[in-house]
Structures are given as structure tokens and as C-alpha cells.
Amino acid sequence: MRASLLQIAVDDDESVISRRARVSSLVREVAEREGSGLVVLPELWTTGAFGYEAFAAEAEPLEGPTYEVMAETARAAGVWLHAGSIPEAGDGTLYNTSLVFSPSGELAAAYRKIHRFGFDKGEAVLMGAGHELATVRTPETVLGLATCYDLRFPELFRGLVDAGAEVFVVPAGWPARRRAHWSLLARARAVEDQVYVLACGTAGTHAGVEQAGASVVVDPWGGVLAEASPTREAVLTVDLDLAKVAGTREQFPALKDRRLGVAAPGL
Numbered sequence: 485m486r487a488s489l490l491q492i493a494v495d496d497d498e499s500v501i502s503r504r505a506r507v508s509s510l511v512r513e514v515a516e517r518e519g520s521g522l523v524v525l526p527e528l529w530t531t532g533a534f535g536y537e538a539f540a541a542e543a544e545p546l547e548g549p550t551y552e553v554m555a556e557t558a559r560a561a562g563v564w565l566h567a568g569s570i571p572e573a574g575d576g577t578l579y580n581t582s583l584v585f586s587p588s589g590e591l592a593a594a595y596r597k598i599h600r601f602g603f604d605k606g607e608a609v610l611m612g613a614g615h616e617l618a619t620v621r622t623p624e625t626v627l628g629l630a631t632c633y634d635l636r637f638p639e640l641f642r643g644l645v646d647a648g649a650e651v652f653v654v655p656a657g658w659p660a661r662r663r664a665h666w667s668l669l670a671r672a673r674a675v676e677d678q679v680y681v682l683a684c685g686t687a688g689t690h691a692g693v694e695q696a697g698a699s700v701v702v703d704p705w706g707g708v709l710a711e712a713s714p715t716r717e718a719v720l721t722v723d724l725d726l727a728k729v730a731g732t733r734e735q736f737p738a739l740k741d742r743r744l745g746v747a748a749p750g751l
């Protein structure tokens with residue numbers, strides 16, 4: 485399976501409307517040029533992950549403008565499209581919701597980010613938390629969905645492995661000041677779960693926060709297959725050899741040695 489990650493710049497000087505149109509064209513162009521079967525966009529690329537004051541103003545219903553444009557983009561390009569996430573105006577609250585479309589433009593999954601970032605401010609207070617893991621079965625494999633800060637919570641990814649995921653797709657808007665954590669965590673999730681990790685971030689500076697860029701693709705042995713520029717918009721295209729997931733698990737069957745249910749004394 486060939487996958488392309490589009491590391492989108494979220495600089496303040498571009499409107500949501502123009503970025504949406506630009507990204508739609510870019511997805512089509514990349515899919516045609518690279519022959520990708522899966523295209524991945526970052527977290528909150530329409531608004532930027534740190535422009536908190538814009539979340540309410542730019543929130544959309546699930547089937548709002550980004551959904552419509554991205555569904556049509558997936559259909560026109562004939563690809564599986566992980567369209568990153570949008571600020572979704574849901575049932576009385578906002579969610580950070582990722583959308584995945586099939587090559588016929590059907591919604592394959594909507595994943596509401598489970599771990600909200602910000603401790604007692606920002607996303608953590610402005611948005612509701614998702615409660616359900618999400619996977620997408622394609623003809624080649626099973627994708628497991630997670631978003632940005634989720635990357636710090638290994639138990640979520642174990643849940644995705646238990647649900648059959650072989651490729652974790654992680655859109656993000658990660659800040660440059662914690663870039664070292666970003667690539668380390670992406671590699672850690674790949675090694676411990678013996679999966680591919682497609683971690684697609686934003687570039688540029690949004691709401692005063694310099695983005696980490698450095699989108700990365702990691703194989704099930706923890707090897708970095710490709711890594712993008714830390715500062716510029718970029719396209720990463722990689723061929724995933726999906727037999728490597730089963731191959732790695734056979735060669736080094738650590739997942740079989742899990743000891744579930746072991747508790748500390750007194751618990």
C-alpha cells in the first residue's frame with residue numbers, strides 16, 4: 485500500500501476557506517502524481533490546533549463544509565483519505581473529530597479525539613472527549629485512528645491492536661518545543677505494538693505557536709522510513725509492506741507475552 489502524508493502549513497495569513505480549497509487540490513495532485521492509495525492530512529489543519537479562540541467560530545457540523553469538500557476530494561482522487569480533524573459542533577459541545585473517507589467518498593469513520601490537550605485550559609476545556617476507539621478496514625489492512633496528544637497514551641493503541649489495527653494513523657498539530665517527544669513517541673508506539681505508524685503533523689506558525697513539522701513514517705521494527713522537514717509544508721510518500729506486521733510479530737512475538745490482569749500487591 486502506498487501512502488502519502490501531507491504536512492500542511494497552518495500559517496495565520498491564510499483563511500480557512502482558501503486553505504480548504506488549496507488542500508483539496510493538493511490531495512488530488514499528490515494522489516495522481518504519486519499513485520497513492522491512502523492520503524493523510526494533519527490535525528485541525530483548517531483552523532490550526534492552537535488557535536483556541538477560533539474553535540467555536542470555525543466549528544462545523546460533522547457533515548459541514550470540510551466533510552463535503554473532503555468526501556468529494558476522496559472520490560475525485562479515488563483514494564482512502566484520512567482528512568485530518570475538524571472542530572466538530574456536536575451534541576451541545578465541540579469535539580476534535582477526525583474524518584476518514586473511502587475512495588468512493590463515503591465516510592468510513594469519524595473519530596472523536598479521546599485525550600484532550602491543555603490540562604486545565606485550551607482544548608481540554610473547550611472540547612468534549614471522545615469515548616470510542618475507531619478502526620477502518622480497507623481491502624489491504626486495518627487502520628487504527630488516534631489524534632496528536634493521544635500518542636502519549638499507549639493503552640489506547642493497545643486497544644487498537646486488539647481491534648486488529650496494523651497501521652496507526654495519527655494526525656497532529658504538535659508544537660516545535662516538544663518535537664523530540666513527537667518522533668520518540670511515534671517510534672515507541674510502532675515498536676511496542678509492531679505496527680506501521682503514519683504520524684502527520686502541521687508546519688508553520690499558528691497563533692504564535694511554531695509547529696513541529698517532522699511528520700514521520702515508522703515501520704513495525706521501529707525504523708524511520710521517511711521524515712519530513714521540521715519547518716516547511718511537505719509530502720512524504722512511502723510504500724508499506726503490510727506483510728512486515730505479521731512478519732515482525734512472528735520473528736519477535738512479544739505481544740504474545742502480555743500479562744493482563746497482573747496487579748500491584750494490595751490492589
Ligand SMILES: NC(=O)CCC(=O)C(=O)O
Pocket residue numbers: 527533600601631632633634636656657658659662665
Ligand atoms: N494538539 C495536541 O494534542 C498537542 C499535543 C502536545 O502538544 C503534546 O502532547 O505535547
